[in-house]
Amino acid sequence: MQEITLDEYKKALLHLLDYFDAFCKKHHISYSLGGGTLIGAVRHKGFIPWDDDIDIYMYHSEYEKFAKHWKDTQNITLAGLYDKNCRYFCCFEKIYDSNFIVEDYTHQFGNLFLDIFIYDFVPDNPKFIYKNIQKIKFFKKLTRSFVKHSHKYGLMRGIFLSCANILERKTLNLLEKWRLTYSDANCENIAIFMSEYAKSDHFIMPKQYFSNVIYLPFEDRKYPCMNNYDEHLKKYYGDYMKLPPINERVTPHSFKYYKTN
Helix, strand or coil: CEEECHHHHHHHHHHHHHHHHHHHHHCCCCCEECHHHHHHHHHHCCCCCCCCCCEEEEEHHHHHHHHHHCCCCCCEEEECCCCCCCCCCCCCEEEEEEEEEEECCCCCEEEEEEEEEEEEEECCCHHHHHHHHHHHHHHHHHHHHHHHHHCCCHHHHHHHHHHHHHHHHHHHHHHHHHHHHCCCCCCCEEECCCCCCCCCCCCEEEHHHHCCCEEEEECCEEEEECCCHHHHHHHHHCCCCCCCCHHHCCCCCCCEEEECC
């Protein structure tokens, strides 16, 4: 295993994004760059210099199409909230590349990944959104607490994990209930429920933002971006075109990066 630089890691991320983009084009699946990656496209025409991840936004209906067609390869795999093998609340879907390893500040290891944030249709009712985001956060907090304590108390491990599984299933059932109730036909807005970063109405946006995507430069390529990215980014990040102070221009995740072969 060979340690690599942040720039080398970004090249690997870009290669994975190319793979994802080609797959979506082949199967006529819509998506947008999101979060810090969208800021990077607008402000830097590429990665934010000190950033080390890639964020994708996608309708839930588009994600279902994506998951239906997706086939894992030897090195590139899909896992997350809707993967039965990925337990206890991944907040979003991830595409992993096992050719690369990341090590966090706790010395935990994982693979290079892209994050896919999934948007659902929601009614024009901010109180509903806020109430249910808080409900899901509460369930997630309890679930993680049960999982955490299961490692401390051997005799109670089965009980703690059973409670965690029940809470996880309860939350997923709530999400499915909302998806059956709210759809493109009766809603004008979309929102993220499962993200840790969903703050009241900050991640609510009109569904029209995803119609007629535009292509923005990112490094030496172009990728699809929501058509009203400026309003969305201002709502969540404020004056996103203003660079942060120099002392805040640091890689957020404190990762070390390795190539496996």
